Amino acid sequence: MSDPSIFVMHIAFRIGVYGIAALSLNIEYGYTGLSNFGKAAFLMMGAYTAAIAVENGLHPVIAIVLSIVVAGFIGLSASLFALKFREDYLAITMLAFAEISRLILRNFDDSVRALTKLITGVEGYTNIFGGVHGKVVRSFVSIPGDYRLYNIVQLTLVYGLLASSYVFVRLLSDSPYGRVLRAIREDELASQTLGKKTWVYKMQIIGLGSALAGLAGALNAQFEGYISPESFQPHLTFAIWMMVILGGVGNNLGVLLGATLVESIEAIALFVKSFFGYLPFDPVNIQWIFVGASIIAIIAFKPRGLLEERPIKTPAVEVARIGYTKG
Amino acid sequence: MAILKVKRLSKSFGGLKAVDSIDLDVEEETITGLIGPNGSGKTTLFNMISGVIPRDSGEIWFRGERIDGLKPFEIYARGIVRSFQIPRLFWKLTVLDNMLLAARGFNGESLVGAIFKRGGWILEEKRLVDKALDILDLLGLSDSAFKPTYQLSGGQMKLLEMGRALMADPKLLLLDEPTAGVNPKLAYSIFGKIEEVRRAYGTTFFVIEHRVETLFSYANWVYVMSNGSLIYGGKPSGVISDSRVQKAYLGDIHAA
Numbered sequence: 159m160s161d162p163s164i165f166v167m168h169i170a171f172r173i174g175v176y177g178i179a180a181l182s183l184n185i186e187y188g189y190t191g192l193s194n195f196g197k198a199a200f201l202m203m204g205a206y207t208a209a210i211a212v213e214n215g216l217h218p219v220i221a222i223v224l225s226i227v228v229a230g231f232i233g234l235s236a237s238l239f240a241l242k243f244r245e246d247y248l249a250i251t252m253l254a255f256a257e258i259s260r261l262i263l264r265n266f267d268d269s270v271r272a273l274t275k276l277i278t279g280v281e282g283y284t285n286i287f288g289g290v291h292g293k294v295v296r297s298f299v300s301i302p303g304d305y306r307l308y309n310i311v312q313l314t315l316v317y318g319l320l321a322s323s324y325v326f327v328r329l330l331s332d333s334p335y336g337r338v339l340r341a342i343r344e345d346e347l348a349s350q351t352l353g354k355k356t357w358v359y360k361m362q363i364i365g366l367g368s369a370l371a372g373l374a375g376a377l378n379a380q381f382e383g384y385i386s387p388e389s390f391q392p393h394l395t396f397a398i399w400m401m402v403i404l405g406g407v408g409n410n411l412g413v414l415l416g417a418t419l420v421e422s423i424e425a426i427a428l429f430v431k432s433f434f435g436y437l438p439f440d441p442v443n444i445q446w447i448f449v450g451a452s453i454i455a456i457i458a459f460k461p462r463g464l465l466e467e468r469p470i471k472t473p474a475v476e477v478a479r480i481g482y483t484k485g
Numbered sequence: 486m487a488i489l490k491v492k493r494l495s496k497s498f499g500g501l502k503a504v505d506s507i508d509l510d511v512e513e514e515t516i517t518g519l520i521g522p523n524g525s526g527k528t529t530l531f532n533m534i535s536g537v538i539p540r541d542s543g544e545i546w547f548r549g550e551r552i553d554g555l556k557p558f559e560i561y562a563r564g565i566v567r568s569f570q571i572p573r574l575f576w577k578l579t580v581l582d583n584m585l586l587a588a589r590g591f592n593g594e595s596l597v598g599a600i601f602k603r604g605g606w607i608l609e610e611k612r613l614v615d616k617a618l619d620i621l622d623l624l625g626l627s628d629s630a631f632k633p634t635y636q637l638s639g640g641q642m643k644l645l646e647m648g649r650a651l652m653a654d655p656k657l658l659l660l661d662e663p664t665a666g667v668n669p670k671l672a673y674s675i676f677g678k679i680e681e682v683r684r685a686y687g688t689t690f691f692v693i694e695h696r697v698e699t700l701f702s703y704a705n706w707v708y709v710m711s712n713g714s715l716i717y718g719g720k721p722s723g724v725i726s727d728s729r730v731q732k733a734y735l736g737d738i739h740a741a
């Protein structure tokens with residue numbers, strides 16, 4: 159923490175990454191009402207896919223595309239399973255799915271090694287996922303020597319992709335498709351009696367949300383340079399939820415604000431921890447105390463989040479609205 | 486010709502026979518009424534026709550095709566649209582959005598269409614907005630078009646439920662107490678509008694209604710249910726003098 163610009167850079171990067179993750183939860187929960195409590199798993203899948211891809215010499219662009227596709231595909235498959243249960247169970251099913259996936263990644267290499275030894279008698283060595291030891295991830299950007307330029311390129315990458323994600327999510331939410339998503343959130347049965355195949359929408363949204371989460375995971379992994387299953391515990395999911403709830407459920411700019419807020423709180427907490435030598439409680443929990451306090455404040459004063467959901471804007475509706483207010 | 490045929494249709498909840506082996510026909514392009522004391526099974530019958538709850542036994546035929554066992558969205562696709570006794574609107578959305586959501590075959594509602602065929606759906610939606618505003622105008626709701634739906638009064642909610650159903654160009658419209666919570670004058674004019682739509686588009690209406698006089702001045706045919714059974718089917722003029730109907734309603738009054 160000697161160079162403050164590194165600290166700031168780090169926060170700025172994380173805000174970009176978790177902005178993408180928050181947008182992905184916003185289309186799931188904010189618009190469609192799907193309580194996906196397994197978000198961390200899809201960041202994890204994106205992260206590991208990117209790590210393995212660059213390790214095998216694939217171009218970063220391909221690594222990014224693969225992360226999106228793999229996480230999206232697994233999300234779609236998981237939703238197929240999870241949505242068979244009643245809506246109330248989606249949250250717990252996804253949470254369980256995330257934990258199971260994480261434990262599989264954690265133990266996969268050891269299990270394969272043990273199995274290989276059992277069958278062939280040979281002590282083989284597998285290291286696809288790195289198990290508990292985690293995995294070093296090569297950066298997508300390689301500019302040796304020039305740290306300033308390296309940082310600028312990293313930030314351009316993450317904010318470019320954040321902007322694209324934002325535009326994509328906006329196009330989706332301000333469209334007749336987005337209108338159906340909100341209808342499903344408000345009353346799924348009524349939507350069905352109006353001809354909507356609601357489970358198709360729900361699966362698509364979990365697929366898309368997971369794909370975006372995979373993108374966030376991939377970007378973060380190559381920036382941090384190291385991933386392990388421990389980085390994808392449920393509290394990562396909860397942090398993303400906090401961003402959406404603080405910022406404004408169903409408001410895309412709001413959830414970006416939420417991501418900024420939660421990440422800044424985390425940074426301040428880190429600073430406080432390193433500033434004070436001794437605290438009367440476990441300093442690891444500082445950011446949760448801050449986040450918890452913000453949540454209470456928001457719920458008390460702005461229960462719908464910092465920015466509220468606004469009506470759907472499509473060209474035809476806007477024209478009619480302007481005509482209406484003038485007439 | 487009958488557009489809807491219900492044959493020996495039954496539904497029980499636990500030990501209670503909510504609908505008990507009912508047979509009835511709804512003739513095409515009529516306003517057919519369904520009355521009966523509270524709890525006699527009218528809404529349950531509509532729930533089965535619209536696929537919202539599964540039937541226990543019996544058959545439902547629509548335009549010569551068997552539709553019992555189909556999902557709500559498949560029944561909508563065949564041209565049956567319903568309203569709910571307790572309105573089920575999309576509360577946080579605007580009145581206009583509620584209307585647009587009922588439109589049939591809107592390409593902008595598909596994932597690929599929404600993003601890649603913007604030009605197409607923008608034009609399509611212009612036409613749908615005009616249509617929605619016309620219907621809202623007919624129902625006296627145009628002033629509320631851009632309000633969030635939860636701000637409507639109870640009567641306006643019922644009107645919007647009907648407007649939303651009309652937006653779907655139904656062949657058969659099932660209305661569950663369309664005038665509940667509406668003042669008597671407006672109730673009369675709602676039926677006037679139902680009759681207007683029936684004439685203009687040949688829509689068939691099957692209407693559960695408690696305002697018997699209003700219903701009777703428009704309905705071509707009336708069914709009466711009591712305790713899950715059909716006790717009368719015929720011209721409205723014959724209902725009052727029917728002894729089983731008298732007994733069902735008088736019994737109800739005594740109980741109340």
Ligand SMILES: Nc1ncnc2c1ncn2[C@@H]1O[C@H](COP(=O)(O)OP(=O)(O)O)[C@@H](O)[C@H]1O
Nearest residue numbers: 498501503521522523524525526527528529530
């Ligand atoms: N989902 C349900 N579960 C249990 N009982 C129900 C359900 N729906 C309706 N009933 C019962 O079935 C009977 C008929 O109800 P309903 O069809 O709503 O009558 P109506 O619309 O004629 O007032 C009532 O006794 C009601 O309590």
Ligand SMILES: [Mg+2]
Nearest residue numbers: 527528529570
């Ligand atoms: Mg009823």
